[in-house]
Amino acid sequence: MTVLDDVRRGMIPAHIYNDEDIFRLERDRVFGRSWQFVAHESEIPSPGDYVVRRVLDDSFIVVRDEQGDVRVLFNMCLHRGMQVCRAEIGNASHFRCPYHGWSYRNDGRLVGLPFYRDAYGGESGFRRAGQTLLPAPSLDIYNGLIFVSLDADAPPLRDYLGDFAFYLDYYTRQSDAGIELRGPQRWRIKANWKIGAENFAGDMYHTPHTHTSVVEIGLFREPKAEKRKDGSTYWAGNGGGTTYKLPPGTFDERLRYVGYPDEMIARMKETWSAAQQKVIGENGFMISAASLFPNLSFVHNWPKVADSDDVLPFMSLRLWQPVSADETEVLSWFAVDKQAPEQFKLLSYKAYLMCFGSSGMFEQDDVENWVSMTSTAAGQMARRLRLNSRMGLLADDTTVTEALGSDEFAGPGTAYVGYAEHNQRALLHRWADYLEQPIAAADPVDIGARP
Amino acid sequence: MTARSGASLPFDDQRHLLAHRWLVDETYLLDAQNYAAWLELLAEDVRYLMPVRATTALGAGFDTAPGMAHFDEDKYSLSRRVARFATEHAWTEDPPSRLRHHLSNVRTFATDRADELLVDSAVLLFRSRGDVREPALVSYGRQDLLRSTSDGWLLALRSITVDESVLRIQNLAVFL
Numbered sequence: 001m002t003v004l005d006d007v008r009r010g011m012i013p014a015h016i017y018n019d020e021d022i023f024r025l026e027r028d029r030v031f032g033r034s035w036q037f038v039a040h041e042s043e044i045p046s047p048g049d050y051v052v053r054r055v056l057d058d059s060f061i062v063v064r065d066e067q068g069d070v071r072v073l074f075n076m077c078l079h080r081g082m083q084v085c086r087a088e089i090g091n092a093s094h095f096r097c098p099y100h101g102w103s104y105r106n107d108g109r110l111v112g113l114p115f116y117r118d119a120y121g122g123e124s125g126f127r128r129a130g131q132t133l134l135p136a137p138s139l140d141i142y143n144g145l146i147f148v149s150l151d152a153d154a155p156p157l158r159d160y161l162g163d164f165a166f167y168l169d170y171y172t173r174q175s176d177a178g179i180e181l182r183g184p185q186r187w188r189i190k191a192n193w194k195i196g197a198e199n200f201a202g203d204m205y206h207t208p209h210t211h212t213s214v215v216e217i218g219l220f221r222e223p224k225a226e227k228r229k230d231g232s233t234y235w236a237g238n239g240g241g242t243t244y245k246l247p248p249g250t251f252d253e254r255l256r257y258v259g260y261p262d263e264m265i266a267r268m269k270e271t272w273s274a275a276q277q278k279v280i281g282e283n284g285f286m287i288s289a290a291s292l293f294p295n296l297s298f299v300h301n302w303p304k305v306a307d308s309d310d311v312l313p314f315m316s317l318r319l320w321q322p323v324s325a326d327e328t329e330v331l332s333w334f335a336v337d338k339q340a341p342e343q344f345k346l347l348s349y350k351a352y353l354m355c356f357g358s359s360g361m362f363e364q365d366d367v368e369n370w371v372s373m374t375s376t377a378a379g380q381m382a383r384r385l386r387l388n389s390r391m392g393l394l395a396d397d398t399t400v401t402e403a404l405g406s407d408e409f410a411g412p413g414t415a416y417v418g419y420a421e422h423n424q425r426a427l428l429h430r431w432a433d434y435l436e437q438p439i440a441a442a443d444p445v446d447i448g449a450r451p
Numbered sequence: 452m453t454a455r456s457g458a459s460l461p462f463d464d465q466r467h468l469l470a471h472r473w474l475v476d477e478t479y480l481l482d483a484q485n486y487a488a489w490l491e492l493l494a495e496d497v498r499y500l501m502p503v504r505a506t507t508a509l510g511a512g513f514d515t516a517p518g519m520a521h522f523d524e525d526k527y528s529l530s531r532r533v534a535r536f537a538t539e540h541a542w543t544e545d546p547p548s549r550l551r552h553h554l555s556n557v558r559t560f561a562t563d564r565a566d567e568l569l570v571d572s573a574v575l576l577f578r579s580r581g582d583v584r585e586p587a588l589v590s591y592g593r594q595d596l597l598r599s600t601s602d603g604w605l606l607a608l609r610s611i612t613v614d615e616s617v618l619r620i621q622n623l624a625v626f627l
Contacts, residue, residue: 088506088616089516183519185503187618190584212540217531307527329617334519349518354528358521359501359623361535367621368543375584 004432010390010425017192018377022435023325030294030434031056033151035160037296037319038062038072040181041144042338048091048106055150056322060136061085061095062146065107070141072148073108074134078447084133095133108132126448134445143172144179152442161292162237163412169276170287171298171315175267177338181317182349184331185358191370192377193295193320193328194431199366200289200297200318202235202423204228204242205391210365219303219354219361221311229418232285232404236413238430240423241290241298243279251281258286258302259312264340278410285409291423293430295320301362305350312344314351326374332357389428392420453596455560455569467559470570470597473604478552481626484544486533489626494598494605499524501591501611501627521623522611536624543624549579550625556592566599567607578625587620589613591627 003013003022016022038053039062050063052075059075061084075083077097084095084104096103096112103112110131113120120126136148140157142165147157154160161168172179199206207228214220230245246254255265269277279285290298297320302313315335320328334352336345355362376382392400401416409415416422460467480489493499500523503516524532535541556573576589596608611627 086506087508087511090508090511092508183503183516185516185519185521186616187620187622189621191621210542213535213538213542216538216540217534219531305528350523350528353520353523354531358618361532364543364622364624365541371584371621 004436006386007428007432010388010393010421011386012389012428014377014382014385014387016377017195018326018374018382020325023322025435026322026431027056028439029437030431031150031322032439033149033154033434033437034294035138035140035147035149035154035157037145037147037292037317039146040179040317040333040335041070041141041146042178042180043089044070046091048093050085050092050106051089052085052087054321055148058150059083060148061133063092063106065105066093067107069107070139070146071107072136072139072146073104073132074136076134077102078110078131078133104133108135128448131448137442143168145172150442151439160238164237164239164292166236166273166276166412167234167239167241167287167290168292168298169272171290171300171317171335173271174264174337175271175339179315179335180338181333181335183333183357184319185333186329186331187358188323188327188329189367189371190326191328191367191374192326193322194428195370195373196318196320196328196330196366197291197293197295197297198424198427199370200299201240201291201427202233202242202421204231204233204288205419205421206366206369210369211362213365214355214361221304221309231288232409232415232417233420233423234409234411234413234415235423235426236411239290239292240413240426242288242423243285244288245417246280246284246286248284251277254280254284254286259310261341261344264337264344267337267339275410275412283409291427293427294434295322299356301351301355303351303355305347305354312347312351314348314355316352316356318356326378330358332363389421389424392416392418392422453562453564453567453569456562457560459558459560459571464559466561466568467557469604470559470568471557473597474554474557474570474572474595477606478554481552482550484536484547484550486536486626490530490533491602492606493526493529494600494607495526497524497526497529497605497607497609499529499609499611501613501623504613504616506616521613521618522627532626541624543622546581548625551577552627553577568597568604570595570597574627576625576627578620580621589618589620589627590615593627 006013036055039051043051044064047066050061061073061075063071065071077084079102082097082099084097094103101114105111137152138149138154140147231243233242252265287300297318299316302311305312318332336348404415501521503519505516507514553575558571560569572593579586592612594610597604598607
């Protein structure tokens with residue numbers, strides 16, 4: 001497909017941001033196969049706790065069963081296909097279908113079938129034993145992050161993450177206790193899902209302009225947006241992200257500089273590998289935004305939360321959940337280390353609300369741009385325009401700046417200092433690889449029939 | 452926390468008339484995006500809260516996402532939001548939205564303090580951006596605490612109960 005060839009050379013046909021044919025392929029080949037984040041274990045701490053989340057059009061109940069195991073169950077009654085859970089969050093020992101009263105334990109097992117003997121003739125008519133709500137074809141967990149894949153043959157999650165796991169730890173494992181996730185805020189934007197994923201993966205170039213206002217109002221200690229070009233971007237395994245360059249100092253001093261209290265810094269030192277500490281302590285890079293292919297993003301930043309010079313860091317996870325070619329539901333969570341002091345959690349939460357999420361001051365201007373791009377991408381002229389996404393590359397495909405050596409950047413993958421679109425290209429390259437591969441139809445499951 | 456005392460005030464009660472007029476006047480400030488003047492109406496210790504609503508089973512005992520809000524603001528954070536709109540680089544409001552806060556169902560309660568009134572209201576916000584983009588609607592209820600000070604009546608608490616779990620608006624670059 002010529003579109004994919006164009007994408008691979010960094011020339012992006014503008015219509016891929018609003019094209020129903022492309023979206024249909026994405027639905028099957030990207031979202032029918034990739035690992036999809038659905039929830040964090042801290043959202044369902046006790047037996048029976050559940051949240052209902054979607055992978056595109058498919059609704060899943062993410063529930064902790066009575067044994068404490070996490071289950072992800074397709075939210076469709078085996079009888080007539082009704083949703084057995086119509087709330088978004090709660091606690092239940094059973095899910096009962098409101099249509100005919102079939103009921104399931106919170107591990108998915110079918111246990112209640114009204115008039116089983118009279119209507120079905122018992123086991124000889126309908127094999128009830130062993131029937132469960134359909135489990136997600138693949139389920140795996142990393143640092144408490146629960147992922148599913150609609151592909152029963154998906155590679156192990158750890159393999160899928162690859163070297164991006166190194167960076168994922170910064171956001172989701174600041175101590176052995178891990179994070180707690182709160183939210184999500186959910187809202188729908190008339191923008192294509194890829195735009196946000198690309199932006200968080202590597203777009204340091206937009207910060208000085210799009211987010212000028214946030215700097216002008218003194219939300220940061222220093223004129224931070226302009227400093228973005230001193231940061232680095234990295235791509236590793238199945239994801240990539242951006243960093244800020246911090247002033248000189250030790251690991252402790254640099255984490256103090258972005259607002260972490262000493263007790264949290266001590267736990268990071270116990271938890272992170274030598275290389276993970278070196279990226280901050282010796283190389284001087286502090287993680288900022290990132291994306292894991294295809295549509296899970298992360299952000300870490302440190303604004304002022306009161307009228308003083310003190311800054312405080314926050315973290316957020318967000319899912320760009322596609323609704324259609326031109327609409328995305330954003331699910332944005334606040335994340336904080338479970339063992340963080342209560343006062344830190346409170347201020348970090350305030351920092352998050354001011355910057356990101358449905359009301360966040362960064363996010364407000366981002367979304368305005370993305371909505372405008374998406375609407376413009378629908379027309380015929382957009383089919384003629386190939387957007388140049390080659391920043392950081394010369395005409396002969398060599399890079400404008402050299403990749404950082406291992407003495408300059410201790411993390412895995414490939415990292416560069418300054419503005420470039422290496423990561424956006426890497427993300428779309430992966431996207432092209434997925435779109436190219438046809439997907440086999442999954443085997444249907446007969447319910448209760450004799451073999 | 453100030454508690455409401457007794458039934459809602461009669462609609463010809465001076466305190467209700469005062470509160471209702473305060474809210475209507477505020478609505479015009481918000482529609483005009485005259486946020487500098489609006490900020491003057493907020494008490495120094497104002498709390499401005501908008502929880503995230505969530506769909507829960509009947510009898511679950513809660514209907515918001517635990518520990519999360521769309522807004523959970525104090526005077527400092529509101530002042531930064533207002534200051535941002537006053538820069539020349541708040542792109543999301545350039546060109547500005549056309550806003551109309553449709554205010555209704557206003558009722559006022561006396562409290563055990565003569566200088567504080569609790570006011571309930573319902574608002575339907577209409578927001579239009581650009582020429583042909585679909586407009587956004589946000590339906591919500593408010594519980595406000597108005598306090599009499601030497602600077603007149605000021606908003607000390609606004610608790611916003613939004614009627615959707617998933618907002619159908621591109622951002623909350625508005626005040627509700």
